[in-house]
Amino acid sequence: MDLICRFVRKDGREIGESIDVFDGHLIIKSSERFFGIPLDSVKEDGEYLVITEFDEENARNIGERWIEEKSKPVSLEELEKYGFGQE
Numbered sequence: 001m002d003l004i005c006r007f008v009r010k011d012g013r014e015i016g017e018s019i020d021v022f023d024g025h026l027i028i029k030s031s032e033r034f035f036g037i038p039l040d041s042v043k044e045d046g047e048y049l050v051i052t053e054f055d056e057e058n059a060r061n062i063g064e065r066w067i068e069e070k071s072k073p074v075s076l077e078e079l080e081k082y083g084f085g086q087e
Contacts (some may be wrong), residue, residue: 001041008049018049022066025059034071036062047076 006018008028016030025036026049041054079085 003049006047006049008037008051009045010051014048015051020066020070022070023062025062025066027063027066030064033060035059036066058063 003018003021003026007014008016008018008026016028018026019029019034020027021039022036024039026039026042026050028035028037035053035056036059036083037051041052043050043052076085
């Protein structure tokens with residue numbers, strides 16, 4: 001199952017988009033927050049991923065841990081190294 005860059009629904013409404021798999025969790029960006037949903041709470045339903053019940057406090061903690069460990073800002077030097085910003 002392809003889990004990344006998919007819209008995610010819970011209880012029939014869209015809650016965010018999946019952006020990564022981290023430590024057995026699907027990382028979902030919802031507005032400005034990040035949540036880590038256990039993979040066993042994720043099901044595929046056509047073009048959407050659907051999540052079932054999960055521990056919301058733990059999901060926020062996993063999302064914060066993901067930010068600390070995986071989400072790092074890119075410097076201008078790094079962007080230039082990959083050809084961005086050059087004419």
